[in-house]
Amino acid sequence: MKSKNVIKNFLYNSLYQLLIIITPIITTPYISRVIGAEGIGTYTSTLGVAQLFSIIGMIGIMNYGSRSIAYVRDNNNKLTKTFWNIWLIQLIFSSISLLIYFLIFVGYSPLGFREIFIIQSPIVIGAIFDISWLYVGLEDFKKTVSRNILVKIVGILCIFIFVKSYDDLYKYIAINSISTFLGILTLWMFIRQYIRKIDFSSFKISEHLKGAFLLLVPQLAVHFYTGLDRTIIGGLSNLTEVGFYDQSQKISRIALSLVTSLSTVLMPRIANMFANNDTEKIDDYLYKSLNFTVLISSLLMAGIAGVTNDFVPVFFGTEFNIISPYMIITSLIVVFIPIGGVFANQYALPTGKNKEYIMPLVLAAIINILINFTLVPKLGALGGVIAIVLTELITMCIRIILIIRYINVRKILSDIYIYIIVGIASSSLTILLGKLFSPSILAILIESIFCIVIYSILIYIFSKFLENI
Template sequence: MRRNYMYTVLYQCTVMLVPLITVPYVSRVLLPEGIGVFAYTSSIAQYFSLIGMLGIGVYGNKIIAMSRDDKKEMSRNFFGIYCLQIFLSALSILGYLALVFLFIHSERQIAMIQTIALLGTLADCTWFFSGLELFGGIVLRNTLIKVVGLIAIFIFVKHAGDLALYTWIMCLSTFLGQLVMWFYVRKLIVRVHLSFRSVLKHIRPTLVYFLPEVALQIYFVLDKTMIGLLSTKSEVGIYDYSDKIQKMALSVVTSLGTVMLPRMTHTFASGQFNRAKHYIMKSLDFSTLLGIPITFGLAGIAKEFVPWYMGDSFMKCVTVLILISPTIFLMAWSGVFGSQYLVPLGKMKEYTLSLYAGAIVNFTVNLFLIRSFGSIGASIGTLAAELSVTLVQIYFIKNIIPFKKILPRTVIYLFAGAVMYLLVRAAGQYLGSSIITTVVQIGVGSCSYLMIIMVCEYFMKGGILLNELKKRMGWINEV
């Protein structure tokens, strides 16, 4: 299990890291306007990608996890789900092309190139490997393809007029990354007879998982679309790059949920409820331990990090990053409550309600704030949405999770994070903006956070943190 967690962290980091490596270069070449056009058209394409998958990502993961002990049944489920995916993806691509020709004019060229990313949805079988807990192939595939894309950007994208070329490279990386996984699929499945009914039976349950995906899309992607419609493309660029950095930091925490979903599904399906509850408590503690310092750390380094990393034209990202940094902690908790309890246990109604609460809050706040405040208004909307999701999920599981046991450790982590933030800010103010400053801030923050928890653990339990950390990392191998 530890290996799968590390693979998934590497996978999430690879997906986010390659674009982030290019940020200092691309931000100075394409500027906020170019980045904004790419992000705006990409956000529209993602709506159609959502339709093409129809909740298959989570549903397929769960069904494969439940049937993986019977290779023939697993293969039948795979082919049935994928045939449905092909049909839906083809319809979504046609719908997207119609939208582009009818309603998009000034950004039509870039929007047309985004069609290639939709072809990636057609070929996507990541859910199959996630259900089998085979994360090594996913990581290898993404690493190789993304690195090639990274090199291509530095070679071919030279000035602001190369936005179309940049879009080609990004979209082809997505498509080829999905396509290459099919070399692994044929080794894991067997030929089975597939009837029309075996495909149709998956439509209704995928719709159940599609509804929460719609809500997720609303407050993950709608921000960029609404900024593009209500503000300027430059504001979209500001928000998009801030969002990329936040998601990179977040991936370390949310990767645990990706790994735990198939295992929790299998554990619940086999009736091991006490064991599942044990996993949830350990996972929540581990996610909190990681989520809080990342939240405080991102807010702490933002002022010195943005100028040297993105350039002066992206200085507004400092405020945006500070505003959205608390979502890391909130999503660490909601990831445990949703992905590791509500979804594996089949409580989709509760899970969906929590996401729609966040979507409604996000849309409402965006509607009132984006026109006046642009990316900053969208950031406030995102924070309010994540808070809503977490609170609603806490309400649904309040009788399951003993929060009294979690609270003491959470208070310690919050105290350590707050002190860490002050030390990181002091280092930033003293050293100024540079890459050296960011490295020093991360080092100071990490060491101070661990030291403070160590001291608190010593006085509270008469022990030291080292053994506690070993236990918390070790529980992953129990799963």
């Protein structure tokens, strides 16, 4: 039954990620042509700032809260007390973060950007009300799926109805920020199924502050090289290069959101096992999870790299042809991030090994900033692409090294090299096939099917060969 629940939650979370994915897949070709690279650069660089203050306001509660809820979910009294204590911390710090955001970026930004920061403010306000961590800890992923269906559909329709040119950039930003905020608010519709009324006498927030602050550090570190990197690149080059950099990662990030669904699902399950001293099955979970993760991520990496040369002009428009090699390089993160994520999000985080979870991310932020400052002034968006790929590779290696003494890493990693080799071979053959076609939807479809077939055949051959050794 537990295995069935994991599969069900994985499917629910995958569907949730698909809902998030649907918006950029449908709107990106349109938006790339309507507001262009500079408009996208303006949007993403200001979004990075708003997201930073949202993360500060949450002070690590997204991970700490879901883990804490997983520990006590079998006891309703403890569950209610834990939820309100954690949310009170979130309310206090998110309000302070919102105030600072308005004082600095709304109060002192130049005209033009001041209005944009105001329009982005629902992202920061949303941090006050975001209780998705409750449903993650409860393993109730159905709620997080259902919350966004209508909101996403309305958001997509609004983009096509109201955004017609670069002059509608403000409208585009407003649609995205407000739809995100409304999606967050819908989570409160379901809370009474699990949580009783507030008991003011039960507030003891001090016991949660340290744990939350510890997990704020890695979230800030991650945001420095996956959110603020666009702001940094904009400062070191220009907004057009930010647009190229952002779009070069778009498809890989979409693929990642699918692959990392399993980490989100297994984190509370392993946390609950750890709390109940049921540690025997953890290695088995990690082995199966890593093999499944790398099997899928290597195929996605191969597909992205294989079809890129035809995909870019069709999907993004000819203005973005320059990013084709950038996308091929960036596709590597679809493998690097999930491998590291298994050891970090499925083991270090749920078992409370904070040092092993935090250290790689802090080092990653430092490494990324140093590489960006070295390469971006000379190479622009390409420098940012190289920086993010190297950062994720180093982070993955550090995460594995730090966990070696706790689990049988050699056994867990034993089979994944097959998928990576096959992925590289499949992408190379698909790129060669693509030289026979001109960019078109039909060419992309043929190349995608070819890549999947070649990948499947090679995996089958390798598996049979290893069985006979």
